[in-house]
Amino acid sequence: MRLGQRPAYQTFLLYLALVLVTLFFLLPLLWILRTSLITKAQAYQIPPNFHVQLTLENYIEVLTTNKFARYYLNSAIVSLSATVLSVVFGAMSSYWLSRQPGNMTGAKLAILATQMIPPIVLVIPINTLIRSVGLNDSWMALVLAYLTFNLPYVIWMLLGFYDNVPRELDEASAIDGCSTMQTFFKVVFPLIAPGMMATAVYSFLVSWNEFVFALVLSGNATRTIPVAIAALETQHGVKIAELCASTMLAILPIVILSSFIKKYLVNGLTFGSIK
Numbered sequence: 617m618r619l620g621q622r623p624a625y626q627t628f629l630l631y632l633a634l635v636l637v638t639l640f641f642l643l644p645l646l647w648i649l650r651t652s653l654i655t656k657a658q659a660y661q662i663p664p665n666f667h668v669q670l671t672l673e674n675y676i677e678v679l680t681t682n683k684f685a686r687y688y689l690n691s692a693i694v695s696l697s698a699t700v701l702s703v704v705f706g707a708m709s710s711y712w713l714s715r716q717p718g719n720m721t722g723a724k725l726a727i728l729a730t731q732m733i734p735p736i737v738l739v740i741p742i743n744t745l746i747r748s749v750g751l752n753d754s755w756m757a758l759v760l761a762y763l764t765f766n767l768p769y770v771i772w773m774l775l776g777f778y779d780n781v782p783r784e785l786d787e788a789s790a791i792d793g794c795s796t797m798q799t800f801f802k803v804v805f806p807l808i809a810p811g812m813m814a815t816a817v818y819s820f821l822v823s824w825n826e827f828v829f830a831l832v833l834s835g836n837a838t839r840t841i842p843v844a845i846a847a848l849e850t851q852h853g854v855k856i857a858e859l860c861a862s863t864m865l866a867i868l869p870i871v872i873l874s875s876f877i878k879k880y881l882v883n884g885l886t887f888g889s890i891k
Contacts, residue, residue: 652860659857674861684862687844692869694755694840695823698762703816706770711800713771714778715786724775730768735828738764743832753835761829766819773818777811778804817873824869841866 651659653670678684713723742761743752751757781804789799827842834840839847845866848859
């Protein structure tokens with residue numbers, strides 16, 4: 617056996633442990649998928665019958681009768697709008713904080729402290745403000761509410777990426793005649809773009825899965841996916857087959873976007889950029 621090479625039994629045990637951990641997380645998801653592809657009667661069978669004929673009737677009913685397509689559109693509009701606004705304003709705010717002469721510790725701690733406030737504490741005052749300006753039961757109400765937790769997160773996350781960009785690049789671009797905005801867009805932005813993309817993806821996921829604000833601030837016309845899924849628990853019981861179909865549709869964008877996190881979350885991207 618060569619130096620540093622594991623014995624065969626250790627390699628086997630390592631892969632076995634990885635398979636078991638993977639199954640632990642995948643089996644519930646696979647069971648949801650299986651339940652979404654069988655009939656309503658079969659979904660309630662105990663013990664479950666594994667010899668069933670697969671069908672798409674649950675997905676068809678969810679997208680038509682339950683208006684899930686409308687809720688899907690609501691979630692997409694609200695999540696994308698909140699993400700774009702939080703990234704645009706958060707990127708500029710974070711850049712300003714990073715380039716201040718002092719360390720701005722107080723401001724940074726204040727931004728971080730907002731993330732420690734439970735969302736349930738903010739629901740009632742935000743709901744009062746939204747109703748006072750006549751924005752209740754609207755997409756804008758949810759977008760503004762989502763900014764309360766997305767914007768501080770974006771600012772805090774991007775600070776680490778901006779701090780890794782040497783200030784000498786800003787000074788060199790200023791000597792070349794660039795304004796602050798030109799320096800930001802032409803010099804700094806390309807360097808922190810991977811970090812900004814990863815932050816945007818996470819911000820979108822948080823907005824897509826948010827439930828508390830959506831439950832209080834949305835109505836029948838602006839209901840989002842998490843609220844629509846919760847509504848499948850009715851006075852007649854849980855519509856388990858439709859619930860599983862809705863869940864699979866809801867996690868589809870998350871599965872797609874999550875693949876971007878590993879690709880774009882690069883730390884210390886600009887180390888050694890000045891020679």
